[in-house]
Amino acid sequence: MPLRHHPRRVIAALVSAAALAAGWATAGALPARAAAAFDPGSCVTTASAVVPGIQIADPACEFNGATYTGPFGPIANASGQQSQVWTGIASDGAAYRIEVPPQWNGTLVMYAHGFRGTGNVVWVDEPQLRQYFVDHGYAWAASSYAINGYDPGDGVVDTHDLLKAFPSITGLHPRQAIMTGLSMGGEITTAEIEAYKGDFVGAMPYCGVLAGNDLFDYYLGANVTAAALTGTTIAYPTTLAAGTAYAPAYQTAVQSELPTLGITPNPATGGQTFATNLTRIGTLWADTVEQLSGGTRPGFQSALDYWNSFGFAPLTHIPFLFGLYPGLNGGTLGFANGSVAGNEHTFYTFSDQLFGMLPQVIALNRAVLRVPVTATSSADALSPAELPAIHGDPGIPVLSIHGIGDLFVPLSMDQRYDEMMVAHGEGGLFVDRAIREVTHCGYTTNELSAGFSALVSWITTGQRPAGDNILDHRSVSSPFFGCRFTDPTPGDHPEFDGLPCPPSSR
Numbered sequence: 001m002p003l004r005h006h007p008r009r010v011i012a013a014l015v016s017a018a019a020l021a022a023g024w025a026t027a028g029a030l031p032a033r034a035a036a037a038f039d040p041g042s043c044v045t046t047a048s049a050v051v052p053g054i055q056i057a058d059p060a061c062e063f064n065g066a067t068y069t070g071p072f073g074p075i076a077n078a079s080g081q082q083s084q085v086w087t088g089i090a091s092d093g094a095a096y097r098i099e100v101p102p103q104w105n106g107t108l109v110m111y112a113h114g115f116r117g118t119g120n121v122v123w124v125d126e127p128q129l130r131q132y133f134v135d136h137g138y139a140w141a142a143s144s145y146a147i148n149g150y151d152p153g154d155g156v157v158d159t160h161d162l163l164k165a166f167p168s169i170t171g172l173h174p175r176q177a178i179m180t181g182l183s184m185g186g187e188i189t190t191a192e193i194e195a196y197k198g199d200f201v202g203a204m205p206y207c208g209v210l211a212g213n214d215l216f217d218y219y220l221g222a223n224v225t226a227a228a229l230t231g232t233t234i235a236y237p238t239t240l241a242a243g244t245a246y247a248p249a250y251q252t253a254v255q256s257e258l259p260t261l262g263i264t265p266n267p268a269t270g271g272q273t274f275a276t277n278l279t280r281i282g283t284l285w286a287d288t289v290e291q292l293s294g295g296t297r298p299g300f301q302s303a304l305d306y307w308n309s310f311g312f313a314p315l316t317h318i319p320f321l322f323g324l325y326p327g328l329n330g331g332t333l334g335f336a337n338g339s340v341a342g343n344e345h346t347f348y349t350f351s352d353q354l355f356g357m358l359p360q361v362i363a364l365n366r367a368v369l370r371v372p373v374t375a376t377s378s379a380d381a382l383s384p385a386e387l388p389a390i391h392g393d394p395g396i397p398v399l400s401i402h403g404i405g406d407l408f409v410p411l412s413m414d415q416r417y418d419e420m421m422v423a424h425g426e427g428g429l430f431v432d433r434a435i436r437e438v439t440h441c442g443y444t445t446n447e448l449s450a451g452f453s454a455l456v457s458w459i460t461t462g463q464r465p466a467g468d469n470i471l472d473h474r475s476v477s478s479p480f481f482g483c484r485f486t487d488p489t490p491g492d493h494p495e496f497d498g499l500p501c502p503p504s505s506r
Contacts, residue, residue: 040068045121050093051147057123059087059095059144065116065123072126077101078135086169087124093146094158095124098139098170105137107456108174110163110200112181112188113142114207114441118149118333127180132449139174141166150333152209153388155181155188160196178455179203182441183409187212190398190417191388197395202459204452206401207441209409210417212390216332216341218292218410219324220371225288225348226322228367229281230257236327236371240334247315247328254318261285263308263319272316276308284360287350289321294404294411294470295352296477302497303405303438321407331375336387338374352473392420399431399455399465401447404482405438405496415470422471431458431467436482436501437493444487451485480505 043061048054057063062070074083081102089095111127124144127133133140143158145151159179167173179200181189186208193200209215227234232253237243258265258274261282265271278286290300308319315323326332331339348364350357398421402414414432421430433451435443454465468484469475483501486493 038068038070043068046089048093048122048146050091053120054093054147055121056089056093056095056144057121059089059097059124062125063121063123065119065121072097074099075131075134077103083134084170088169090143090158090161090165092158092161094162095122095144096141096162097124097126098141098162098166099126099130099134100139100170100172101134101137103137104139104172106175107138108163108166108177109133109138109140110159110177110179110192111140111142112155112159112179112185112192113144114181114183114185115150116148120148122146122148128443128445129448129452132445132452139172149335150184150387151335152184152187152191152212155185156192156195156388159188159192160199163199176201176459178459180205180452182206182208184209186210186400186409186413187388187390190390190392190394193394193396193398194391195388200396202397202399202455203394204399204401204455206443206448206451207403207406207409208400209413210390210400211413211420213332213340213387214416215409215413216326216339217343217346218412220326220341220343221292221346221348222289222321223325223327224343224369224371225364226257226261226285227253227369228364229285229288230260232257234327234369236339236369238327238330238339238374240330243328243330250325250328251315251318254322258318265317270317272311274308274310274319276305284350284364288348288364289407291349291352292410292412293407294415294476295473297404297411297481298477298479299405299436299438299482299496299498302495303407306405306438306495307407324408327371332387336375339371340373340375340387342371342373343368344370344372352477390417390420391424392417393424393426394429395426397429397431397455397458397464399433399451399458399467401433401435401443401451401485403435403437403439403442404476405436406440407438408440411470418471428464431465432470433485434468434470434482435493436486436496436498438495439493442493444489444492446487446489447485 043058046056061068074085084100086098122144124142141162143162145155145158177200179189179192186205189203189205190210193203237246262277262279264275266273307321312320312323326341331341400414402411404411421427458465479499483505
């Protein structure tokens with residue numbers, strides 16, 4: 001499909017291939033560093049030459065979002081052989097890291113990181129499977145993206161720029177490429193493989209926003225149903241500035257809802273942590289959130305307890321789920337012209353039994369605040385000031401991993417993407433593996449590496465690997481849903497509370 005770059009990259013899009021290659025500032029292949037005391041002063045933060053006001057953290061140093069914590073250098077594989085790494089700042093304004101193992105198998109894995117807030121410092125990091133990739137012969141590459149915020153389209157373009165620059169940076173040519181990413185990087189993954197069809201042979205998003213804008217509809221629903229059930233009047237500002245101004249009033253409105261729902265602030269923490277002991281109305285709200293986030297499934301109470309237990313800046317005095325209200329951020333943190341969230345055609349329910357509690361369901365749907373969508377996804381996936389359009393027709397194998405108790409990016413994102421794939425006749429190209437955890441992206445290395453290994457086998461042999469049937473509500477509601485692919489090591493997912501998995505489930 002034709003590609004429309006963001007305005008800040010128009011010049012970069014027009015330069016010749018030779019000039020583009022020359023524009024990639026690189027430190028070259030770095031030798032192994034001798035053990036020495038780390039000096040953060042040796043790391044150089046660079047002002048972006050592409051995006052005004054943005055600082056680029058030194059990709060040759062580990063950065064945690066606030067400070068430099070150590071050097072980034074080669075690592076050894078299981079045989080003690082060192083990898084080669086390249087770091088630098090690209091002409092598109094993004095920092096990058098590349099690592100090639102000593103016995104490279106020709107496969108390059110492109111890794112997309114998740115949402116990092118709206119700060120003015122961008123930084124690149126390595127995938128959780130870094131050691132696995134080096135041990136098993138996979139090269140990987142990652143971009144910082146040129147800007148923070150919820151702008152997956154920028155991540156798509158910057159990641160693809162790095163893929164195309166890989167040969168000029170390293171002098172090597174990949175035989176094939178696999179796309180992977182977590183959280184917002186999962187949305188980048190699904191958008192990337194559609195925007196650049198033919199460049200990838202497979203993809204593994206995890207804890208990903210696979211269905212794009214549907215995430216903000218979920219945030220909207222979780223909040224407007226709480227208001228409707230408690231009889232609280234709320235507004236929906238449609239610009240970022242108006243939403244920011246409305247935040248204090250919204251926090252006050254939510255605080256008035258909490259006693260009716262059965263959520264109690266803890267005075268010992270200044271009201272910044274919360275205990276959940278749901279009332280009858282609170283149970284109805286929780287049931288609504290459960291259906292919005294993936295349907296009846298094991299461990300949901302522990303998920304709700306976890307995601308209601310803390311506040312998050314700047315709204316630290318209301319539970320996290322309420323701070324996600326899209327009316328506070330123009331629908332998408334201001335990165336789209338208007339609100340991508342909307343619920344004019346959403347029918348909220350308390351259970352997966354459509355006619356259960358029908359009078360109460362009708363009353364809820366009559367009372368809930370209705371919000372129109374005032375922004376659209378890009379028709380070509382990468383238009384400026386819009387979010388990438390995701391259709392669900394990548395034409396390649398996609399294996400996704402998702403926690404069933406994640407209420408930040410819920411399982412419903414994978415369910416919606418699965419439905420999209422089925423609608424395009426590509427249901428056989430999607431496999432989902434459910435993990436019994438309630439945090440966000442809290443997977444073990446074993447869970448991720450097993451998924452990646454299964455994806456590679458699928459690509460190589462054409463044999464579709466096993467997964468969970470996430471579109472069958474009977475499977476999802478089973479007390480043992482998620483057992484098959486969850487790491488059985490005791491203590492790996494301590495927040496999840498459900499029936500223990502029988503050994504035969506794996």
